[in-house]
Amino acid sequence: MPGPAPIALHLEKISRRFGGRTVLSDISLTLPAGRISCLLGESGCGKSTLLRIISGVDRPDGGNILMNGNEIVGPNRFVEPESRRIGFMFQDYALFPHLSVAENLAFGLRALSKADQLRRVREIADRIGILHLLDRFPYSLSGGEQQRVALARALAPEPAILLMDEPFSNLDQGLRERVRKETVDILRKLGMTAIIVTHDPQEALAVGDMIVLMRRGQIEQTGSPFDIYDRPISSYAAEFMGPCNRLAGIWSGGSVETPIGRFPALLSLPEGSLVLACIRPQALSIGPDGEGISARIVGKTFMGESEQIDISVHPLAEPLRMHSHERVPMAVGEKVSLLLNGAQVHVFPEPIPASTIDPAADGKLD
Incomplete structure (x- = not known):
């Protein structure tokens, strides 16, 4: 039998306050490599703030973060976002409207030569199934096409970890389920470590290898989808999941x-x-x-x-x-x-x- 997955990310006592309000309180969490983890909770529970702290867009008021065993956040250390090898896919996709799909995909590859940029753009476009869209502009794409382009752009720099903030919430129900399945299939084929923020328990149960249920800036329960649903540790966890x-x-x-x-x-x-x-x-x-x-x-x-x-x-x-x-x-x-x-x-x-x-x-x- 295969052993446990190696650790991709370890958070220790992460806290964050805005003014006099505590948004995150002593968050300690270990996330496995090569798996999809879901940060789940109602609006305002702190899950998106935690995602921004992991990405480096925001700084915690206290705590440590280790990525693949190396400290990226600590009392005396802060690795800038561009040096973390962490990809971020935004809820609204944030595609550049004045750039073609190919140019959007190449945006995070500016350190490469033009030839290497072109090679990587075509490679990731082929993996995601959007080669036929490379000359198009975002305004001409459907919601599902925009989602796939945003995914390809986040994956183009070959991040070690991919962060996704409510990536399917802008899609209609029928399209959401299809695009979600396609996205998860791609992530699993690539062996990608991904962290997905969602407020939808059914979505978390469908895609997550591990679910982190949050409540009021703290972790209520972590575990597999079966653990969370079949063995909730509180009435809050039981009722949130169904x-x-x-x-x-x-x-x-x-x-x-x-x-x-x-x-x-x-x-x-x-x-x-x-x-x-x-x-x-x-x-x-x-x-x-x-x-x-x-x-x-x-x-x-x-x-x-x-x-x-x-x-x-x-x-x-x-x-x-x-x-x-x-x-x-x-x-x-x-x-x-x-x-x-x-x-x-x-x-x-x-x-x-x-x-x-x-x-x-x-x-x-x-």
């Missing part, structure tokens, strides 16, 4: 007791502790009559490949949400039997939000 039904529970005998069932969890808590259970919508399904929990359908939303079902269960104040890839024939208002898959239940020793129990429930589903 919708959840939130239920109050009581820790008892190695399991959590909720109003709709008992679920095991790998926790060590005092008996009787209040906990929070996050139940994925796909953990719920409708079973044969007489099996599972008595419930009632209170809402249905057709979403194409799936159907969203809102289900009322005594004694919960709010309906549970279920996702089904099979057509549910029952109509709104009908009684059903609800089944639960405990594998999609995540339990956290966190404060319980507003009560999930309906105080007016009379003990019957009418």
Whole structure:
């Protein structure tokens, strides 16, 4: 079996403040070489600031950065951006409108002879599949073509690391998925170390070998897509990666007791502790009559490949949400039997939000 990937980048206690506001707080992170890592989080969490610090466009207020084992940022050292061998692809692509595609690609190759510039431009254009665009100007290109040109320009100087800030957000949904797949395929074929900033958890799950989930200037969790989605360490991580039904529970005998069932969890808590259970919508399904929990359908939303079902269960104040890839024939208002898959239940020793129990429930589903 192959060993672990070598380290491309190591960050130690990186901090950044703007005025009196802390944007990054003691960020420590190790990113593998030859892999795609995603910095994921909501707007304002610090992910783009961290990307700028890695690139050298911005300086941290504290901390160290090692690139391939060599210090590029530290208390007494700052390597300028042009000396870091780090490529940067901007969200808006930042193509020079007065230059042809070939001239855009050659812009970062000015240290080479004209002959070597031409050779490298044609080489990278061929790898990205844009040889036919070299004489065109940015205004005449589609969004997908502009994205590929921006990618080729960032790769032309042969960077050791490629940074990409929301690279697919300007594309329409259908085009976004196609261009994203093409881009990821290119990066993997090149063995490129890439860091992609995104606010979209589905995008991070689709492209990242490693996901760094950020929250309020700190790292909430790091791991593979499966780690982050299947084994979230907090309710924030669980809910950010996908919708959840939130239920109050009581820790008892190695399991959590909720109003709709008992679920095991790998926790060590005092008996009787209040906990929070996050139940994925796909953990719920409708079973044969007489099996599972008595419930009632209170809402249905057709979403194409799936159907969203809102289900009322005594004694919960709010309906549970279920996702089904099979057509549910029952109509709104009908009684059903609800089944639960405990594998999609995540339990956290966190404060319980507003009560999930309906105080007016009379003990019957009418």
